[in-house]
Amino acid sequence: xxxxxxxxxxxxxxxxxxxxxxxxxxxxxxxxxxxxxxxxxxxxxxxxxxxxxxxxxxxxxxxxxxxxxxxxxxxxxxxxxxxxxxxxxxxxxxxxxxxxxxxxxxxxxxxxxxxxxxxxxxxxxxxxxxxxxxxxxxxxxxxxxxxxxxxxxxxxxxxxxxxxxxxxxxxxxxxxxxxxxxxxxxxxxxxxxxxxxxxxxxxxxxxxxxxxxxxxxxxxxxxxxxxxxxxxxxxxxxxxxxxxxxxxxxxxxxxxxxxxxxxxxxxxxxxxxxxxxxxxxxxxxxxxxxxxxxxxxxxxxxxxxxxxxxxxxxxxxxxxxxxxxxxxxxxxxxxxxxxxxxxxxxxxxxxxxxxxxxxxxxxxxxxxxxxxxxxxxxxxxxxxxxxxxxxxxxxxxxxxxxxxxxxxxxxxxxxxxxxxxxxxxxxxxxxxxxxxxxxxxxxxxxxxxxxxxxxxxxxxxxxxxxxxxxxxxxxxxxxxxxxxxxxxxxxxxxxxxxx
Amino acid sequence: xxxxxxxxxxxxxxxxxxxxxxxxxxxxxxxxxxxxxxxxxxxxxxxxxxxxxxxxxxxxxxxxxxxxxxxxxxxxxxxxxxxxxxxxxxxxxxxxxxxxxxxxxxxxxxxxxxxxxxxxxxxxxxxxxxxxxxxxxxxxxxxxxxxxxxxxxxxxxxxxxxxxxxxxxxxxxxxxxxxxxxxxxxxxxxxxxxxxxxxxxxxxxxxxxxxxxxxxxxxxxxxxxxxxxxxxxxxxxxxxxxxxxxxxxxxxxxxxxxxxxxxxxxxxxxxxxxxxxxxxxxxxxxxxxxxxxxxxxxxxxxxxxxxxxxxxxxxxxxxxxxxxxxxxxxxx
Numbered sequence: 001x002x003x004x005x006x007x008x009x010x011x012x013x014x015x016x017x018x019x020x021x022x023x024x025x026x027x028x029x030x031x032x033x034x035x036x037x038x039x040x041x042x043x044x045x046x047x048x049x050x051x052x053x054x055x056x057x058x059x060x061x062x063x064x065x066x067x068x069x070x071x072x073x074x075x076x077x078x079x080x081x082x083x084x085x086x087x088x089x090x091x092x093x094x095x096x097x098x099x100x101x102x103x104x105x106x107x108x109x110x111x112x113x114x115x116x117x118x119x120x121x122x123x124x125x126x127x128x129x130x131x132x133x134x135x136x137x138x139x140x141x142x143x144x145x146x147x148x149x150x151x152x153x154x155x156x157x158x159x160x161x162x163x164x165x166x167x168x169x170x171x172x173x174x175x176x177x178x179x180x181x182x183x184x185x186x187x188x189x190x191x192x193x194x195x196x197x198x199x200x201x202x203x204x205x206x207x208x209x210x211x212x213x214x215x216x217x218x219x220x221x222x223x224x225x226x227x228x229x230x231x232x233x234x235x236x237x238x239x240x241x242x243x244x245x246x247x248x249x250x251x252x253x254x255x256x257x258x259x260x261x262x263x264x265x266x267x268x269x270x271x272x273x274x275x276x277x278x279x280x281x282x283x284x285x286x287x288x289x290x291x292x293x294x295x296x297x298x299x300x301x302x303x304x305x306x307x308x309x310x311x312x313x314x315x316x317x318x319x320x321x322x323x324x325x326x327x328x329x330x331x332x333x334x335x336x337x338x339x340x341x342x343x344x345x346x347x348x349x350x351x352x353x354x355x356x357x358x359x360x361x362x363x364x365x366x367x368x369x370x371x372x373x374x375x376x377x378x379x380x381x382x383x384x385x386x387x388x389x390x391x392x393x394x395x396x397x398x399x400x401x402x403x404x405x406x407x408x409x410x411x412x413x414x415x416x417x418x419x420x421x422x423x424x425x426x427x428x429x430x431x432x433x434x435x436x437x438x439x440x441x442x443x444x445x446x447x448x449x450x451x452x453x454x455x456x457x458x459x460x461x462x463x464x465x466x467x468x469x470x471x472x473x474x475x476x477x478x479x480x481x482x483x484x485x486x487x488x489x490x491x492x493x494x495x496x497x498x499x
Numbered sequence: 500x501x502x503x504x505x506x507x508x509x510x511x512x513x514x515x516x517x518x519x520x521x522x523x524x525x526x527x528x529x530x531x532x533x534x535x536x537x538x539x540x541x542x543x544x545x546x547x548x549x550x551x552x553x554x555x556x557x558x559x560x561x562x563x564x565x566x567x568x569x570x571x572x573x574x575x576x577x578x579x580x581x582x583x584x585x586x587x588x589x590x591x592x593x594x595x596x597x598x599x600x601x602x603x604x605x606x607x608x609x610x611x612x613x614x615x616x617x618x619x620x621x622x623x624x625x626x627x628x629x630x631x632x633x634x635x636x637x638x639x640x641x642x643x644x645x646x647x648x649x650x651x652x653x654x655x656x657x658x659x660x661x662x663x664x665x666x667x668x669x670x671x672x673x674x675x676x677x678x679x680x681x682x683x684x685x686x687x688x689x690x691x692x693x694x695x696x697x698x699x700x701x702x703x704x705x706x707x708x709x710x711x712x713x714x715x716x717x718x719x720x721x722x723x724x725x726x727x728x729x730x731x732x733x734x735x736x737x738x739x740x741x742x743x744x745x746x747x748x749x750x751x752x753x754x755x756x757x758x759x760x761x762x763x764x765x766x767x768x769x770x771x772x773x774x775x776x777x778x779x780x781x782x783x784x785x786x787x788x789x790x791x792x793x794x795x796x797x798x799x800x801x802x803x804x805x806x807x808x809x810x811x812x813x814x815x816x817x818x819x820x821x822x823x824x825x826x827x828x829x830x831x
Contacts, residue, residue: 089789271656272657273680275772276680276770443795447795452771455681
């Protein structure tokens with residue numbers, strides 16, 4: 001008994017000790033010496049790179065190949081660490097807060113709190129490094145993407161070069177839709193979907209739960225058209241050009257959406273353990289266990305997402321494409337302040353964004369082992385190869401260098417560019433909520449949402465009583481103060497923009 | 500009654516003191532007990548490294564930490580972090596839960612562990628005694644993550660054993676399924692069962708060892724005087740275990756504000772709907788810390804510090820009470 005307690009304490013204190021020593025240490029860290037970008041360094045450096053995704057069995061082969069390739073270019077080796085989504089979020093947050101060493105990782109507004117962590121100095125500012133270490137990337141990257149990554153006047157991450165618009169819509173089983181003559185382009189809401197889902201549940205015994213979602217894909221999520229700007233609940237109603245900030249949880253329509261979600265649950269259209277298990281919708285689609293899922297779409301999304309399935313899928317937009325708010329920070333790679341050689345990491349990023357061979361090596365693996373070439377730019381992934389990041393290329397670098405797979409349309413990239421051109425502009429683009437004075441309230445609200453958010457949005461529980469508590473707790477945590485601050489900053493932003 | 504262990508140590512201490520006076524000076528005693536000091540050293544170093552050194556981290560609770568400046572140069576903000584913690588109703592829920600669960604665990608853990616130890620010690624068949632002991636201790640070696648999925652296999656909605664097999668047997672086909680991960684009222688019992696199953700065997704080891712040290716002659720004498728098994732337990736075994744039971748309890752009371760993170764985080768799958776009955780200080784701190792990145796580090800530290808201070812006060816108080824009641828049983 002005594003021994004056990006000591007061990008546990010020891011572990012806890014070891015963690016605390018590392019936090020203390022590491023973070024206090026990095027406070028007075030001398031500037032890392034910056035290497036000359038034009039020479040081949042004599043010392044080899046290992047770049048530790050973290051990405052969210054599915055576990056891959058054969059990373060080492062790809063790493064060896066990458067390392068061999070990089071040896072004569074920048075003399076670096078790469079260690080790719082892939083963690084499952086939920087684990088990634090927690091582990092990387094902990095590493096950042098503990099000031100633990102790593103070189104490079106994926107971050108975004110919706111993953112790892114890019115803005116907050118950047119403000120708090122977790123990432124290296126790239127402004128001076130862009131032209132020095134990444135001149136070619138700097139040349140080709142859309143400058144509005146870079147602006148989207150700007151926090152407090154500085155750019156703390158390199159946005160992935162990709163489309164900057166988004167549009168929610170259905171990904172669904174085409175074979176089933178054809179069988180019953182369902183025209184998904186006419187399905188514009190979850191209300192429209194309800195009778196179809198019921199019919200499929202009845203007639204298709206294999207599809208026990210026709211719909212699947214997580215909080216953002218449920219009726220109260222992005223399809224509601226509400227633009228979330230801060231604290232997971234504050235934002236503007238879609239199409240509101242006065243930009244009045246409201247708390248989404250205060251809106252009457254939100255409760256209706258929650259109720260609709262709960263109805264789906266009670267009718268058995270959503271799986272029963274959705275509350276504890278809400279991130280396997282892709283797998284369920286692939287296995288043929290679900291009929292349709294609402295997702296952020298773009299041209300070619302379905303081919304990217306659902307490879308190697310025995311079923312046929314299609315996609316259909318529900319909304320019209322719209323520019324993402326600050327697209328640059330929706331997907332970027334950052335360099336950690338704990339990196340011992342940010343210059344080398346930046347040079348690696350430059351290669352990733354400009355070197356077609358390296359880019360595809362990272363995404364598809366080794367030719368013959370992980371994929372086969374069908375034609376010059378089209379590949380077929382070998383499912384049992386044990387390595388593919390295709391489907392995740394939007395987390396890596398310049399997607400326009402990527403080969404397409406046989407499942408995808410070969411003109412995917414032209415379609416993407418067109419998709420971007422057609423998208424309606426986002427009037428708040430460039431707006432960035434400065435949170436220095438209200439961080440305590442934001443943290444408190446985030447903790448509240450962590451507790452109640454999924455309870456109301458996933459549909460498993462009767463939303464009404466929970467929503468009441470949720471709103472009360474948000475108020476206790478200081479949501480009003482954040483709201484006032486947000487409105488103030490938005491007003492200022494609009495005024496400056498007009499003048 | 501029997502010469503109990505603490506009695507022995509008191510006698511030993513007195514002897515030691517006499518000896519010290521005779522040999523004169525602490526230096527000589529250090530030299531004489533050099534080997535003992537060397538044995539004591541690793542433990543002291545570890546305690547210093549892992550328990551004293553990290554205490555400087557307490558300053559995080561009074562700061563608005565940002566990584567650019569590091570902990571030492573981050574701005575001081577006084578008690579603001581504590582204010583935020585205490586404003587959140589979950590902080591109180593977690594403190595209440597922690598203390599209540601641990602109080603129950605301390606009492607029941609003591610009863611079950613001692614009972615199990617006595618039962619195992621009575622078993623005369625060596626083989627069956629070993630088999631039972633192994634069966635009881637085994638769960639201790641399972642990681643809480645695995646335990647969590649064992650529990651999940653029982654409780655989940657779609658294919659859980661209880662929802663799929665047990666309820667239909669009891670209530671017939673078409674029985675209403677229970678969404679266990681949303682029913683906070685059930686979890687005190689579930690957690691109690693899991694925790695007892697996992698720890699009772701391991702907790703009984705220390706008592707088994709103490710029982711093995713009891714002089715068999717006493718039992719033989721009692722038997723000759725006509726004492727039955729129950730009377731032997733009541734009058735020989737339990738009194739002999741009194742000191743060790745007190746020590747173990749004081750130590751556990753010292754930890755009453757720190758809950759088993761694995762049990763309370765993994766087993767309920769950190770389901771928000773269960774927080775009213777499953778949130779304890781440790782999981783609360785963790786949730787706050789991971790909710791909003793670096794912004795919440797200070798809040799998490801403040802909550803953790805509150806926990807340590809309360810725990811510390813409690814150990815002192817408990818020990819003082821114990822000393823009043825029975826001085827030889829006190830820890831210090």
